[in-house]
Amino acid sequence: MTVATMTLSETLAVFAARTGYDDLPEDVVESVKMRVLDTLGICAAAAPLDTSRAARRWASDQGGNPQATAVGVPDKLPASLAAFVNGVLAHSLDYDDTHLPSVLHPSASVIPAALAAAEMHHTDGRTLIRGIAIGLEVCVRLGMAGYDEAAGNSTFFENGQHATSICGAMGGAVAAAIVAGAEHSIVDVLGVAASMASGIIESNRTGGTVKRIHCGWAAHAAVSAVELVRYGLTGPPTVLEGRFGFFQAWLHGNYTPSAITDGLGDNWCVPGIFFKPYPANHFTHAAVDAAAALRRSGIDLDSIDRLVLGVPAPNFPTIGDPIEVKRSPETGYMAQFSGPYAVVAGLLGGGGLEVGLDDYTDALARDPARRSLMQKVDVEIDAECTAIFPREFPATLTAHLSDGTTVTQKVLTTRGGPARPLSFDELNQKFRDNAQRTMNEADAEALTSACRDLDGHQDIGAVLQSMTRIDPI
Incomplete structure (x- = not known):
């Protein structure tokens, strides 16, 4: 043979x-x-x-x-x-x-x-x-x-x-x-x-x-x-x-x-x-990292008027649509599939490497403060991210601030993968x-x-x- x-x-x-x-x-x-x-x-x-x-x-x-x-x-x-x-x-x-x-x-x-x-x-x-x-x-x-x-x-x-x-x-x-x-x-x-x-x-x-x-x-x-x-x-x-x-x-x-x-x-x-690294749908991980980068940059949460999360087109239906549902998850499980929740989790920080299991509970999914911040998050299809998908699950996050300025964080590689190994x-x-x-x-x-x-x-x-x-x- x-x-x-x-x-x-x-x-x-x-x-x-x-x-x-x-x-x-x-x-x-x-x-x-x-x-x-x-x-x-x-x-x-x-x-x-x-x-x-x-x-x-x-x-x-x-x-x-x-x-x-x-x-x-x-x-x-x-x-x-x-x-x-x-x-x-x-x-x-x-x-x-x-x-x-x-x-x-x-x-x-x-x-x-x-x-x-x-x-x-x-x-x-x-x-x-x-x-x-x-x-x-x-x-x-x-x-x-x-x-x-x-x-x-x-x-x-x-x-x-x-x-x-x-x-x-x-x-x-x-x-x-x-x-x-x-x-x-x-x-x-x-x-x-x-x-x-x-x-x-x-x-x-x-x-x-x-x-x-x-x-x-x-x-x-x-x-x-x-x-x-x-x-x-x-x-x-x-x-x-x-x-x-x-x-x-x-x-x-x-x-x-x-x-x-x-x-x-x-x-x-x-x-x-x-x-x-995070206990959520993999499509949301770059959103957590981008939001955490904003947090580490010293951004004041009260100064945020609007947040725009850019994701690959194939990811959008899972973590961004319908946006009303994604901004108001009823359970921790629903939060695992929410782009807006991932952004908020990263902005507020938590356990694990950025967020952990304790950050995806039913109580936190319904927390009024988190929901208020989620209402500021829009999820949009991003051409650059779409071109990179599916060998990475990238995201961009732009914060529109009350003084008229914007701050953008791009996470184009996925933490825990070959480009960013643990x-x-x-x-x-x-x-x-x-x-x-x-x-x-x-x-x-x-x-x-x-x-x-x-x-x-x-x-x-x-x-x-x-x-x-x-x-x-």
Whole structure:
């Protein structure tokens, strides 16, 4: 079998088998450590949600062999169910990392799957890092294969499909196979996982909390696929490009194979996945930064007559329309999708790196002072920002002052992305803000240290032990 005759899943399997820990670039290893810390911090903060408790109770009621740690569950669960719980929590706050321009959230599926498999198979930290790195790479490349360059959008999303969980099941399955020592079976694992990959995003439009389980179900599918193959199930080698395969079923054959294969193993996507410094829709992040820059410049809020937020045209319907609603969010969740609220949050400052979870509450969304300031914010389409989108989510912010002068701040790159990366210490600020809600100081510090030195750990279960004490069921 030559490269020219290999199927796409065979190509990915060879990439996985040939890429050892020592082959990983240093920035990939560092990125994985940070993503594990970030994901666990989000899980800690999401643990008290009603949907998180529902996921834990459902998983615990299933019974089975104690194999892996689930956040907030005192006793270990079967690995697939632990992956489910942790995947649900990782995606429940809209705070998980994002790849652009595919708009995937890769870590929320891949990391819970890999952690569960690592505990089940007693894998060391180096192998865990290797599995996560390769799984994230596979997830992102499958997502990019479904990105329509001409349309500037993901074909998955155009079809109402949640690319995050669909591609996450596939990447998570590869990660879990590596961690389980089963990279020889990756072709079959992908073939089985493809029949379990799923997710539709209608809840983004008309409501419901089902989206919160998508990454959990993807992680569950990933671990299950590896175990089913271990018991003898097989999958088609042409599962990705075949006549009735993954891309035909999801995208009606409209995909770009070269996005999967070009530079595979040489040009890594993993370090370029954007961390989310703020717990809100990614389209609003540059607005927070622009407003914070105005605040730091010493602008007097009482002197502001009007604020104009310029955003890319594709972002406008999400964070600027209808403007009456965006200026008066009723809940913290609605505030996460409001351009005017992002501006006000940045102007007033808060926790985290500029703002944190405490700045997106129902009470603050309805706060009269904030609403008064939001009434001064207009959201407009900006040509310069539109030209930069979607590889960045830029914004401009112009303050019209009572003395007739104007002050403008432009934020043309997205904080947490390759152009403005976060250091481990900066990301740790976000982790600590999340973790302090449900973890004690000693446990949070120990988890930070464990993730920083993840490649030196032999027992992943010991790393995760403190997570069982979080908001128990």
